[in-house]
Amino acid sequence: MADLTISLKHLVKKFGNQTVLKDINLDVHTHEIVGLIGPSGAGKSTVIKTALGMEVADGGSAKVFGTTMPNRELLANIGYMAQTDALYYDLSGKENLKFFAVMKGLTKDETSKEIDHVAKVVDLTQDLNKRVSGYSGGMMRRLSLAIALLGKPKLLILDEPTVGIDPALRRQIWKELQNIRDEGRSILITTHVMDEAELTDKVALLLDGKVMAFDKPDVLKMQYEVDSIEDVFLKAEGDL
Numbered sequence: 001m002a003d004l005t006i007s008l009k010h011l012v013k014k015f016g017n018q019t020v021l022k023d024i025n026l027d028v029h030t031h032e033i034v035g036l037i038g039p040s041g042a043g044k045s046t047v048i049k050t051a052l053g054m055e056v057a058d059g060g061s062a063k064v065f066g067t068t069m070p071n072r073e074l075l076a077n078i079g080y081m082a083q084t085d086a087l088y089y090d091l092s093g094k095e096n097l098k099f100f101a102v103m104k105g106l107t108k109d110e111t112s113k114e115i116d117h118v119a120k121v122v123d124l125t126q127d128l129n130k131r132v133s134g135y136s137g138g139m140m141r142r143l144s145l146a147i148a149l150l151g152k153p154k155l156l157i158l159d160e161p162t163v164g165i166d167p168a169l170r171r172q173i174w175k176e177l178q179n180i181r182d183e184g185r186s187i188l189i190t191t192h193v194m195d196e197a198e199l200t201d202k203v204a205l206l207l208d209g210k211v212m213a214f215d216k217p218d219v220l221k222m223q224y225e226v227d228s229i230e231d232v233f234l235k236a237e238g239d240l
């Protein structure tokens with residue numbers, strides 16, 4: 001049975017006199033990949049940060065696993081990948097992965113197995129012993145994603161994980177995300193790549209501080225009478 005992993009109800013978030021989130025309602029369940037799309041500056045990262053308790057809501061409620069975040073114990077069940085990479089540049093990719101594996105409480109055995117696996121998923125196996133300071137931007141994104149995947153978290157929250165990643169690898173990463181979903185875990189993902197939004201189970205369209213539409217990609221395309229999520233996006237914005 002699908003359980004609720006994220007529940008946002010009438011969420012409001014202001015920065016000074018700018019109300020970025022006016023009334024956000026969004027549920028994510030186990031066995032589900034939910035895509036969050038919307039124009040730049042619409043508040044996608046703010047939704048994520050408020051759900052995680054990194055920003056304090058000004059109204060409504062944000063619960064993860066039924067609890068208001070932040071909650072240290074629950075953090076162990078969440079793999080979060082932010083838009084900016086939080087990596088140790090003087091360490092190698094492998095040393096970064098080992099550090100975060102320790103933070104996540106993995107055993108030595110689990111650590112080496114998981115590092116092998118997540119490095120393969122993001123195609124960094126050959127570069128694991130290089131220092132991160134010598135990585136390209138795309139490699140750093142890939143390492144951040146690998147770190148988020150470590151420890152098989154029940155919930156993955158990924159803020160634009162595939163920026164700077166080429167199409168073949170993007171496809172491989174999506175395969176892994178779908179495997180994770182099939183294992184009964186859940187994923188909230190923001191993206192600017194509309195082809196990726198087509199691969200989600202449900203798409204939430206964030207516009208004007210609200211979730212304007214939230215449904216399966218095929219249902220949204222039917223509702224908006226268009227052939228792609230990109231056109232749903234454009235039509236909702238009034239550009240089509």
Ligand SMILES: Nc1ncnc2c1ncn2[C@@H]1O[C@H](COP(=O)(O)OP(=O)(O)OP(=O)(O)O)[C@@H](O)[C@H]1O
Pocket residue numbers: 015020038039040041042043044045046047
């Ligand atoms: N800490 C902050 N202080 C003040 N304003 C902020 C802060 N964080 C975000 N904002 C503002 O809130 C709005 C939404 O930002 P956010 O980063 O959530 O958008 P986004 O949809 O994720 O954008 P993008 O797609 O470009 O990443 C923007 O106008 C941004 O300037």
